Amino acid sequence: MGIISNITEGFSPSRRAVLAGGGAGGLVLAFSLAGKGAAADTPAALNAYVAVAPDGIVTIVSKNPEIGQGIKTSLPMLIAEELDVDWVNVRTVQADNDPVAYGRQFAGGSMATPLHWDQLRQVGAAGRAMLLAAAAADWGVEAASLTTEPGVVVHAASRRRATYGALAAKAATQTAPELSSVPLKDASAYRIIGQPIPQVDTAAIVTGQPLFGIDMRLPGMLYAAYAKAPVFGAKVASADLAAAQGVKGVRRAFVVEGGTEFDGLLPGVAVVADSWWAANKGRQGLNVQWADHSTSSQSTQGYAGQARSLAEAKAGKTLRHDGDVEAALSGSAKTVEADYFYPFLSHATLEPQNCTAHFHDGKMEIWAPTQLPEPGRQIVAKTLGLAPENVIVHMTRSGGGFGRRLMNDYMAEAAWIAKEAGAPVKLVWTREDDMRHDFYRPAGFHHFRGGIDDAGNVTAWANHFVTFGEGEATARSAGMAPTEFPARFIDNYRLDVSMMPLGVPTGPLRAPGSNAIAFVVQSFIDELAHAGGVDPVEMRLRLLGDRGLVGDDARSGYDAARMAAVVRLAAEKSAWGEGLEPRRGKGIAFHYSHLGYFAEVAEVVVAEDGTVKVEKVWVAADVGRQIINPLGALNQIEGSVIDGISEMFGEITIKDGQVEQGNFDTFPLLRIDAAPVIETHFIKSDNPPTGLGEPALPPVVPAVTNAIFAATGKRVRSLPLRAEELAAG
Amino acid sequence: MAYELNVNGKAMTADVDADTPLLWVLRDTLGLVGTKYGCGIAQCGACTVHADGAPIRACVTPIEAIGGAQITTIEGAASLEVGARVQQAWSELDVAQCGYCQPGQIMSATALLAENPAPSDADIDAAMAGNICRCATYVRIRAAIKRAAGQEA
Ligand code: FES
Numbered sequence A: 001m002g003i004i005s006n007i008t009e010g011f012s013p014s015r016r017a018v019l020a021g022g023g024a025g026g027l028v029l030a031f032s033l034a035g036k037g038a039a040a041d042t043p044a045a046l047n048a049y050v051a052v053a054p055d056g057i058v059t060i061v062s063k064n065p066e067i068g069q070g071i072k073t074s075l076p077m078l079i080a081e082e083l084d085v086d087w088v089n090v091r092t093v094q095a096d097n098d099p100v101a102y103g104r105q106f107a108g109g110s111m112a113t114p115l116h117w118d119q120l121r122q123v124g125a126a127g128r129a130m131l132l133a134a135a136a137a138d139w140g141v142e143a144a145s146l147t148t149e150p151g152v153v154v155h156a157a158s159r160r161r162a163t164y165g166a167l168a169a170k171a172a173t174q175t176a177p178e179l180s181s182v183p184l185k186d187a188s189a190y191r192i193i194g195q196p197i198p199q200v201d202t203a204a205i206v207t208g209q210p211l212f213g214i215d216m217r218l219p220g221m222l223y224a225a226y227a228k229a230p231v232f233g234a235k236v237a238s239a240d241l242a243a244a245q246g247v248k249g250v251r252r253a254f255v256v257e258g259g260t261e262f263d264g265l266l267p268g269v270a271v272v273a274d275s276w277w278a279a280n281k282g283r284q285g286l287n288v289q290w291a292d293h294s295t296s297s298q299s300t301q302g303y304a305g306q307a308r309s310l311a312e313a314k315a316g317k318t319l320r321h322d323g324d325v326e327a328a329l330s331g332s333a334k335t336v337e338a339d340y341f342y343p344f345l346s347h348a349t350l351e352p353q354n355c356t357a358h359f360h361d362g363k364m365e366i367w368a369p370t371q372l373p374e375p376g377r378q379i380v381a382k383t384l385g386l387a388p389e390n391v392i393v394h395m396t397r398s399g400g401g402f403g404r405r406l407m408n409d410y411m412a413e414a415a416w417i418a419k420e421a422g423a424p425v426k427l428v429w430t431r432e433d434d435m436r437h438d439f440y441r442p443a444g445f446h447h448f449r450g451g452i453d454d455a456g457n458v459t460a461w462a463n464h465f466v467t468f469g470e471g472e473a474t475a476r477s478a479g480m481a482p483t484e485f486p487a488r489f490i491d492n493y494r495l496d497v498s499m500m501p502l503g504v505p506t507g508p509l510r511a512p513g514s515n516a517i518a519f520v521v522q523s524f525i526d527e528l529a530h531a532g533g534v535d536p537v538e539m540r541l542r543l544l545g546d547r548g549l550v551g552d553d554a555r556s557g558y559d560a561a562r563m564a565a566v567v568r569l570a571a572e573k574s575a576w577g578e579g580l581e582p583r584r585g586k587g588i589a590f591h592y593s594h595l596g597y598f599a600e601v602a603e604v605v606v607a608e609d610g611t612v613k614v615e616k617v618w619v620a621a622d623v624g625r626q627i628i629n630p631l632g633a634l635n636q637i638e639g640s641v642i643d644g645i646s647e648m649f650g651e652i653t654i655k656d657g658q659v660e661q662g663n664f665d666t667f668p669l670l671r672i673d674a675a676p677v678i679e680t681h682f683i684k685s686d687n688p689p690t691g692l693g694e695p696a697l698p699p700v701v702p703a704v705t706n707a708i709f710a711a712t713g714k715r716v717r718s719l720p721l722r723a724e725e726l727a728a729g
Numbered sequence B: 001m002a003y004e005l006n007v008n009g010k011a012m013t014a015d016v017d018a019d020t021p022l023l024w025v026l027r028d029t030l031g032l033v034g035t036k037y038g039c040g041i042a043q044c045g046a047c048t049v050h051a052d053g054a055p056i057r058a059c060v061t062p063i064e065a066i067g068g069a070q071i072t073t074i075e076g077a078a079s080l081e082v083g084a085r086v087q088q089a090w091s092e093l094d095v096a097q098c099g100y101c102q103p104g105q106i107m108s109a110t111a112l113l114a115e116n117p118a119p120s121d122a123d124i125d126a127a128m129a130g131n132i133c134r135c136a137t138y139v140r141i142r143a144a145i146k147r148a149a150g151q152e153a
């Protein structure tokens, strides 16, 4: 494997892009690194992203937060490619939150690749054009007569050469071209894009250098623990502050009134100490009594009971009705009816939520692992009554995101506590805090009815989805789109939704919606296939048909041809249809999300006692014509697949309005001894490249449950998997 | 009280309560933040360090239990011949995603290979099952251990 390596810049939270002047195409023309003057030996900034030092070392800013998706490597790769530099000469710097310079900065929706594929290549190409212009001016020749080799401008006719480093200062004074006007390389000329390039932080990771939010240290910094009510949003009735203050090392303990918004500062008791251990010990002595709360009688059992009655009653709302489902069902040769359930899940980022905050000079300065810094800044400003410009947010590397850090509640807490404490404070949640104060993947209930004709074709599909929400408002990440497959692929299709109220915060978990919808939809397709005596692969290809693009365009539509191609590839690579020994089975599923087309086959063995082992997963993927970094791409796919399998074994349950699980002993995550072999195949279709942080996850869940059916004849309609239900006999 | 420690070959002093876990002494008192907090109850392995060469979970090891043991953390792993090889393999295969669990993974893998230079898949499972990787980089962890053991191309 030809791996190119480079070195990352160290952890430099004070590094900050400084704006100076406007620029073309949304680019800001000047850029300086805090603490460095404009001396002749400093890097010259070509735009907000690129600075070139006299020795040819190029510093490239990565605008988005790094949460393990590899963005701090892959976005600079796009710029470096078109700037035309050697990757070994690139140093990468994490941007601060700075929407003026960088627009929206976030890690979510696997959006970074589709959003930046053109834009950041243009940024690199614009920088190259400025270097060409500088050389053209020096040599009195047309810029069009110049070419580049990595790091060097060349005038072939006169055999003149100048390094980027030598040209940088002059290039920085050139007019930046319109981004849309700069020509881009042909893919065949790529030297960096498409190469397996290790993450820029790899050396720092393997040697344990400070990188993460939790690693932050400031002079005079204190540590905080924050106790919140186990019933979400309950207020503090009383707390033994003196007991906490009596613990050695504890400086202060105080009650925080807080508000009612889950995303902001909830009520609680803060303990600030010289060390985190002391703060947490103090917190254990608080003996907090919590006030009664309106949601303190909610429970998982209660939700299930309500869902049953709602499923039997008339639906709250019909989201879509094509054809006539009832007529088609009664005219069907066979009908199938099934109830499906999936539980709440926690994100469980391995680095618990934490944040360091320092109020000084009228400004609140924040260092946080966050997926969405700007709303964090806004919420801190609102909570503290500060103007947003007086809140500065530095993004640190995140020890996992998975959607959890799209919410910045911990930022509001740290900011409040630091201001109150009058010192820099690092707030660190315990694992239990983290698991009990998450924004959970919502549980959901689906009542399906399906019909098939004599030939085993699907004639009708009805889904009564029972979810959470109140009035018109669906709980966050608890909705379902009326275009979700197989809508538009079955003539008689109906999607109804009913809702019940929820006192538990919910939010996006990696491949939100899809991580649950794929399970129920692709499982029920399997049920219909078996009921009709049709092979599961064949059934899927029939459903997809020869429709091509369904919908208006590649962005909003569903390309049945791309999906059929990955289904065929997954079947072929996994030797679909081969006979297997008893209690061993293969299952197939596909799902489209985040602009990616994925089909996956899982092979499982179910032991006599019902224990499920996923032995191998074949992944067939179409994420467009170019894999930007194959090393990162494979890692994301393998991680997503195992993450999906891991999600089949755990659940978050609610009792008395509180989360029952608290740590990895009660909410297990998959370990190495249960990790399958994964084989990934890409189809390079002629479509723009799309992101890989999420779309490989959804199909693996139904691929596994369908494989369990093949192995045991038992249909998994409810997660998590329960061995006792899958045991032999 | 003041505890005399030997961390990564250096004499260090930590003035902390007897029940303070080694994890927080390393991170907050000594400023060695490479060792990570993930669960605090010996479930995830993020806090794995070596005490006289054996892997321990620093989150449940009180400082008073350390005695004269030589502690090696991820910051000192490169000084171990096996540790350097493991770090090298981790870099070459680019094992990490978020990277948060990897110091613990590397310390567990180093202890495994120091004791068993040619581990089987079952040996790897047994030695590494205490280390959770939330990003699920297990495929590469397995490959990197084999590479560090010189077992694959
Ligand atoms: S933090 Fe020690 S095992 Fe998880």
Ligand code: FES
Pocket (backbone or CB within 6 Å): A068, A350, A399, A400, B096, B097, B098, B099, B100, B101, B102, B132, B133, B134, B135, B136, B137
């Ligand atoms: S790389 Fe993220 S937890 Fe292992």
